[in-house]
Amino acid sequence: MEKQVHIIPKKVEEGQKYDPRLNSLVLKKAGSFNIAIKEIEDLKKQKPIAPKSITELSKEEYSKLSETARWNYDVDVKQYNIDVKKYNEKQKLYNERLKKFDDLNWTWQLVYNELDSSKITRNVDFKKGIHDSISFPKLLEGGGMAWLEAWHEQDKPKGTYPFGMYVQAEGVSxxxxxxxxxxxxxxxxxxxxxxxxxxxxxxxxxxxxxxxxxxxxxxxxxxxxxxxxxxxxxxxxxxxxxxxxxxxxxxxxxxxxxxxxxxxxxxxxxxxxxxxxxxxxxxxxxxxxxxxxxxxxxxxxxxxxxxxxxxxxxxxxxKDEKSISLDQQPIPATNMPLIVGNVETNVAHFDHCKYTEIELKVIPETEKEKNRIVFKENNMVTPLAYNIPIICADTDHFKDYAIELMNLNTEECRFDGKSNDHKKTSINILKTPENYKITNNNGKTLNFKAAFNYHPSNDNLIEKTSFNMLEYIWPVSLRDDNKHALELRALSCRYEKGISIIAYPDVKWALDFRFGMKGPEQYTHTNLPNYPRNSDEEKVEKKPQSRHSDSFEKAKKAGRINTYGMEKRANGMDLEFQLVLKAEYNKGEEIELADKYAQKIKKFLELLLSLKEGLDTLTNIDKINSGHKSAVKGIGKILKSPIIGTIDYPAISVGGKWQVAIKDETNEVYTDGKVALRFNPLLKGDVSLDIIAAVSYVPAFGQAVKAIEIALNAAGAELNFMLTIFGQVNVELEYALAEKGGSNLNLNGELGIKLVLSGKVKINLNAIIFSVDGEIQAEAYAVTSIKPKASIGHDKKGTFVEAKCDFMGINIVCIITAKGKNNQVQYKDTYNILDRKDDFVKGKKYIIES
Missing domain, CATH: 2.20.130.20 (S-adenosyl-L-methionine-dependent methyltransferases)
Incomplete structure (x- = not known):
């Protein structure tokens, strides 16, 4: 018996906590605490009791006794001597047994993830033998455990309860x-x-x-x-x-x-x-x-x-040049956010009645939905309760799941034989809502069916409607009356964890929204030389024209020319509008939610546009509109030339798909999907400058140009020289709803210059034998442009901006066309001055490094 040594507290003082099953003592703070060895305490109970001493009589006192008294005294003395002899023999045996504890070795060491008895060694600060008081150092206050054990010289340390004792001290953090x-x-x-x-x-x-x-x-x-x-x-x-x-x-x-x-x-x-x-x-x-x-x-x-x-x-x-560089290029070269500790603070970690993992099993497991670890034993602080999300269809499509306690061992349960014996049950069911069905519970594995309750308040009796589905437009946010969970308790002496299985809807949303105007808005500044193409002054007053018909025709098509030189867009905007919102649920069923709303929104927008056009007419806003007029006319004043501009309205489109998803590693729900915002175009337009008209404003030289123009006009000829600057910018933003999905911003467009020289002449020839009536047109233009592109992207190194620019080359195109009454002949040729070069400019720069 003496070979087994069990350390126990001598007395549990006020403020201390003792678990006799695990032999664990928690001190309120550092300091001395009293201990005992159970075997010695048991041995002390067997310590022989010395016989009650008798009064020894002198010879004189003995001689005075009666014969009967003498006989009784002699019997008492004889018995006392016998008892003393027996006592001395027992006391000798007791001392011999007690002396066996003089060879005790003691260990007083730190406890890490596990106690390996083969690595336990004697603490030289402890003398061999019996100790009844141990000092716990303030250095170890906080909850980290120390292990106290004693063993005989010829024996070996056990490294487990009940032989040794776990000791902790709380202290003040x-x-x-x-x-x-x-x-x-x-x-x-x-x-x-x-x-x-x-x-x-x-x-x-x-x-x-x-x-x-x-x-x-x-x-x-x-x-x-x-x-x-x-x-x-x-x-x-x-x-x-x-x-x-x-x-x-x-x-x-x-x-x-x-x-x-x-x-x-x-x-x-x-x-x-x-x-x-x-x-x-x-x-x-x-x-x-x-x-x-x-x-x-x-x-x-x-x-x-x-x-x-x-x-x-x-x-x-x-980043200052004067800063000191310490240990550059360290290994590892990046910070380590998490390092798992190895100091044990939970004495239950050494309890033999335990499970080491809780797993949610999907039946059957698929690529899209895999089994997940809910809890896994490690040396970190773990929560007492876990919320486990699952994604389900409605109660017409129940799915099979199971909760399993891995490595369950309840043979050494502290509640052996009692009602709460973990051998009887290790999974308790606390609450079962209507959208869950328990099919089996054998103590280690609980099987159940689950669904999402789309209509909890009506017991699934009402028909699904678009209004009801809109409640789940953001499926990670459940209504309060739909946060019903299957509530469980996973039990063992080592761990007791709460588990809530929460069902989320399987709905998948898709949005397509588009808004824009069909056709561009065109403006022409008419600060032109109004010299006529003919001598009919009456026609000139009724119909002022630009010096070339081509520009004027564009102006007419756009609307009308007002006396302020600002052309107004044509009445009656053509609206482009689309709104589609679909929900897919229950493994493929679909419902369209936005159709009736889209028509109402479109009609409302068309009404607003009609009201605006009416107000423009009533208030003559086209004559005082300072927006386009100031911008375009201001340019005309500077150049003293006609400016023709075309501006396209921005076209916006929003598209997106989203649904609830689950992070397998952390069992957290999040919204998965992407939303794309596009402006195609954001800006688009062109501005043309009449070069010949601009030259006509030059003193003296301009008068000669006007004279030439009038002469050409009289001869039925026309000459135009136009410089056009054109451009377009498109923007596309793609935003990933998931944390690590990656979001991208893309910009692209084109900026270019076009120089056009054109002319035409009419031929009318009447002879006795034949006549000719036709027109010859000639046009030559040079065009060049660049196409810049920029995007924001992500890779393992971080977030970057990447930009490049393509040069589209320089080309000259010549076209000559001859028209007669019954036929037409055309000649066209293209000359390449400079070749196209992609990635003429290219660069990439990280704005955020991982």
């Missing part, structure tokens, strides 16, 4: 201070500027936090604007566990919690702290600037609160 050092543990002064790309160490000194996980956020301190939160390789913070570290040079004689631990038979000084290697990421330049003042913000994962009451420690980071 706080952050003592923070400090920045280089990789050689030299403190970085707060006024020193460190270069981007350097690698430093952030030291966070703690108290009462040993074994706990914390979030460490990095922020850039700004004076006049909110502090910038810095990304840690795409994450919001570091996750680290508070440990004990050997004292470094920067720790000596500074504020913090330290103490001595015996490791490998040698005492070593340690400090309770966190050390984080931080790469000063160049990507922070884009998000926070070139000069940063970084400080840590620390949050307890256990309590969910941020620590206060400690002084900020700043690190100056700069």
């Amino acid at each position: 706080e952050i003592v201070r923070a400090e920045w050092t280089d990789l050689r543990y030299e403190t970085i002064n707060q006024t020193t500027k460190v270069a981007f790309g350097s690698k430093v160490i952030l030291h966070i000194y703690t108290a009462g936090l040993y074994g706990q996980e914390v979030e460490v956020h990095l922020a850039d301190s700004d004076v006049f604007t909110p502090n910038d939160k810095l990304k840690i390789s795409g994450k919001d913070f570091f996750t680290r566990e508070v440990k004990v570290y050997k004292l470094k040079s920067n720790d000596i004689n500074k504020k913090g919690i330290s103490g001595t631990l015996t490791i490998d038979d040698a005492p070593v000084n340690y400090a309770q702290k966190i050390e984080i290697e931080v790469v000063l990421d160049n990507a922070w330049i884009k998000t926070a600037g070139e000069n940063l003042k970084i400080f840590p913000i620390i949050k307890s994962i256990k309590t969910g609160t941020f620590f206060t009451g400690f002084s900020r420690s700043y690190l100056q980071v700069s």
Whole structure:
């Protein structure tokens, strides 16, 4: 029996918590606590009791006794001597058994993810033998466990309860201070500027936090604007566990919690702290600037609160040439947001009645819907409850699922034989809404059917309507009366987790919206030389013309020419409008929701356009419209030339598809899909300048041009020389609703110049034998343009802007056409002056680096 040594608390004091089944003791704070060895306590119960002593009589006293009294005294003495002899023999045996505990070895060591008995060694600070008081160091306050065990010299440590005892101390959690050092543990002064790309160490000194996980956020301190939160390789913070570290040079004689631990038979000084290697990421330049003042913000994962009451420690980071470069090109070259801790704080982790995973099984599993891990045992703090989303059709299409407890073992349940024995049941059903059906529960696996209840308030008796479907336009946001969940409880001595299975609708939405105007709006500035093409003054007053018929014809087609020289668009805009909104659900059923609304919206927009045109007429707005008139006429005044402009209205279209989706890794719901916004075009138009008319304004020389024009006109000839600048810009924005779906912005268009020289002459010849009546036209034009393109994209390196420009070359086209009464002859030829060159300009620049 003495070979088995069981450590137990001598007495559970006020503020302490003791679990006898796991032999776990939790202290309120560090300090001494009393222990006992169960075998010794049991042995003490067998300690022989010394016989009650008798009064020894002197010879004189004995001689005075009667014969009967003497006989009784002799019997008592004889029996007493017999009892003393027996007592001495038992006491000798008791002492021999107690002495066997003099060879006890003791271990008092830290507990990590597991206790390996083969690695447990004797703590040399503990003398061999029996101990009744142990001191728990303040260094280990916070919840991290220590293991206390004793074993005989010829025996080996067991490394498990009930032989040893788990001991923890809570303490008061706080952050003592923070400090920045280089990789050689030299403190970085707060006024020193460190270069981007350097690698430093952030030291966070703690108290009462040993074994706990914390979030460490990095922020850039700004004076006049909110502090910038810095990304840690795409994450919001570091996750680290508070440990004990050997004292470094920067720790000596500074504020913090330290103490001595015996490791490998040698005492070593340690400090309770966190050390984080931080790469000063160049990507922070884009998000926070070139000069940063970084400080840590620390949050307890256990309590969910941020620590206060400690002084900020700043690190100056700069792109300045004078900044110091520390440990450039570190390995690894990126920050590590998450490092899983190995200090054990949960004594239940060592309970043998347990499961190690909870899995949601899809029956049958498909490529689109796979089995998912709900919970998996690790050394991180895990939630007590889990929400598990599933996507389902309505109650006419139930789907099969199962919840399974992996590696379930309940043989050593603490409730053995009781009503809550985990061997009887490990999955409790707390609530079963109408859209769930339980089909089997064998304790390890629970099978159920699930559907989404599209009409919870009417028990699925009413017909589906478009109005009802609009309630699920954003399917991740459920109505309060539809947040019914199948509520379960997964039970074991080691873990007890709540599980809520929440059904989301399988609806898929599609939107197609288009709005625009058919046809361009055309304006002509008519600040033209109004010399007539004939001498009929009456016709001139009734019908003022530009000097060339081509420009005037464009003006006429656009509307009319007013006395202010601004041409008005034609009455009666032609509206282009489309709105389609479809919902697909229940594995393929469709419903159109927007048709009746689209017609009403279109009629309303057409009414607004009619009202606007009526107001234009009533208020004569075409004569005082300062928008186009000021812009176009202003150009005409500058050039003293006629300007013909064509502007297309922007055409907008919005398209999108979205549905609810689930992140397999985290069991979170999100909206998956894309929305595209297109302006095709956003801007489109052309501006033409009449060069001959412009020359006519030149003093003296212009008069000669006018005379030539009149002479050509009289001879039936016409000459035009036009310079046209044209352009178009299209924009397309594609936005991914999913976090990592990637969004893109694309711009493209064309900008060009066209120079046109044209003329025509009429031929009328009457002879005695024959007559000729026809027209000869000649036109030559040169055209060139560039097509710029720009886009915003994403890849593994980050977000970038990519731009390029294609040069379309320079071409000259010549066309000569001869027309007669009954036939037409045309000659056309093209001359290439400069060849087309794609990617004439090309570049790519990252605006956000990963």
